[in-house]
Amino acid sequence: MTSFFGDIQKIAFEGVDSTNELAFRHYNPDEIIMGKPMRDHLRFSVAYWHSFAWEGGDPFGGPTFDRPWFGDEMALAKMKADVAFDMFKILGQPYFCFHDLDVRPEGSNYAENTCNLEEITEYFEGKMAETGTKLLWGTANMFSNRRYMSGASTNPDPEVFAFAAATVKSCMDATHRLNGENYVLWGGREGYETLLNTDLTRELDNMGRFLSMVVDYKHKIGFKGQILVEPKPQEPSKHQYDYDVATCHGFLQKYGLENEVKLNLEQGHAILAGHSFEHEIALAQSLGVLGSIDMNRNDYQSGWDTDQFPNNVPEVALAYYHILKGGGFTSGGTNFDAKLRRQSLDPVDLIASHAGAMDICARGLKAAAAMLEDGGLESALNDRYAGWSSAQTKDVMDGATLESLTNWVKEQDINPAPKSGKQERLENYVNRFV
Ligand code: XUL
Numbered sequence: 168m169t170s171f172f173g174d175i176q177k178i179a180f181e182g183v184d185s186t187n188e189l190a191f192r193h194y195n196p197d198e199i200i201m202g203k204p205m206r207d208h209l210r211f212s213v214a215y216w217h218s219f220a221w222e223g224g225d226p227f228g229g230p231t232f233d234r235p236w237f238g239d240e241m242a243l244a245k246m247k248a249d250v251a252f253d254m255f256k257i258l259g260q261p262y263f264c265f266h267d268l269d270v271r272p273e274g275s276n277y278a279e280n281t282c283n284l285e286e287i288t289e290y291f292e293g294k295m296a297e298t299g300t301k302l303l304w305g306t307a308n309m310f311s312n313r314r315y316m317s318g319a320s321t322n323p324d325p326e327v328f329a330f331a332a333a334t335v336k337s338c339m340d341a342t343h344r345l346n347g348e349n350y351v352l353w354g355g356r357e358g359y360e361t362l363l364n365t366d367l368t369r370e371l372d373n374m375g376r377f378l379s380m381v382v383d384y385k386h387k388i389g390f391k392g393q394i395l396v397e398p399k400p401q402e403p404s405k406h407q408y409d410y411d412v413a414t415c416h417g418f419l420q421k422y423g424l425e426n427e428v429k430l431n432l433e434q435g436h437a438i439l440a441g442h443s444f445e446h447e448i449a450l451a452q453s454l455g456v457l458g459s460i461d462m463n464r465n466d467y468q469s470g471w472d473t474d475q476f477p478n479n480v481p482e483v484a485l486a487y488y489h490i491l492k493g494g495g496f497t498s499g500g501t502n503f504d505a506k507l508r509r510q511s512l513d514p515v516d517l518i519a520s521h522a523g524a525m526d527i528c529a530r531g532l533k534a535a536a537a538m539l540e541d542g543g544l545e546s547a548l549n550d551r552y553a554g555w556s557s558a559q560t561k562d563v564m565d566g567a568t569l570e571s572l573t574n575w576v577k578e579q580d581i582n583p584a585p586k587s588g589k590q591e592r593l594e595n596y597v598n599r600f601v
């Protein structure tokens with residue numbers, strides 16, 4: 168262990184009555200929920216970038232954090248890794264994830280970047296073997312460097328497209344070597360600032376071409392992980408092509424990738440798109456593209472992507488309700504793509520924020536499982552659509568036309584009676600569990 172976290176011990180489950188700030192009250196990794204341990208349902212992951220690479224700046228002020236590993240040298244990158252894996256040991260979450268830029272020093276060209284990434288990948292291999300922490304996903308940062316200011320795969324300059332392709336290749340190689348369970352593409356600047364200078368059709372076609380190359384390369388190297396795209400409607404671009412679940416699904420279908428690529432859904436991005444998180448999860452489930460989640464909320468007033476740790480049990484419970492209802496995660500998990508507020512300077516803030524988030528998610532998961540086991544929402548849903556299950560309806564609807572239904576309405580003098588949607592009663596029901 169390094170000295171960064173002082174004498175903070177591994178966080179333990181102490182039960183709901185514990186008043187210990189650094190203890191789990193709900194996250195009991197071995198507790199069996201709907202037939203499997205909580206740990207395997209939630210599959211928690213820590214995002215390297217927010218906790219170890221982000222310096223606390225905002226548009227009005229520079230860094231607020233003062234970490235001993237800040238700087239662009241290999242020795243500092245390794246110190247950062249040492250502290251990161253210390254935190255993973257303290258939290259005991261099974262996974263982490265990273266962008267290339269979070270973990271390696273920035274080189275002066277592609278060859279140096281790749282060489283640096285390979286050195287850190289080897290270092291991670293040792294750390295992962297020592298701690299048992301696994302890689303949920305790897306990804307490439309193709310939005311911070313100024314070469315990407317007009318996009319990566321959607322850049323008007325084919326040289327940037329090629330540089331981005333080479334960068335993704337190196338990040339997929341690193342992810343594969345570390346047995347990553349997914350590979351994520353968030354379209355950081357895949358969008359536009361103004362349509363006045365944007366060839367929309369060309370950019371979308373290039374994005375489709377790029378993603379097809381990613382899928383081809385995955386098969387070529389035998390990477391068994393799932394390729395995931397992460398929707399977000401805007402920020403940093405004014406408009407981003409991966410706007411939301413519905414847009415991404417349409418895009419995947421257009422380029423014939425709907426059976427190869429799934430989605431990584433982030434609560435904050437759902438909010439920016441004007442949706443609830445459960446809307447995005449339920450829609451992805453229904454379209455067969457739910458992959459993984461980034462469980463970090465936005466401030467509802469600011470309208471920015473504030474990447475805050477989750478702290479709202481009812482919201483989290485409904486998210487897990489839809490995840491469990493669809494059978495739970497396979498390769499995906501619960502990644503905290505969340506950062507401290509820039510005034511939360513202390514090392515203990517990093518631990519408390521993650522531990523609290525894990526506890527909130529465990530509470531939400533337990534509530535979701537209890538609702539599913541009780542079956543109240545399911546039976547209300549079955550009642551509401553019961554008409555579609557009757558033998559008579561099936562006969563009438565089989566091969567129905569406007570004329571056949573008109574005849575049926577006339578012959579049977581069909582005169583439907585409106586029925587209550589019971590929304591308040593269902594909301595009251597949910598409140599019994601959360
Ligand atoms: C940005 C965001 C990213 C992706 C990975 O809003 O969510 O951190 O999760 O690139």
Ligand code: CO
Nearest residue numbers: 397433461504
């Ligand atoms: Co994210």
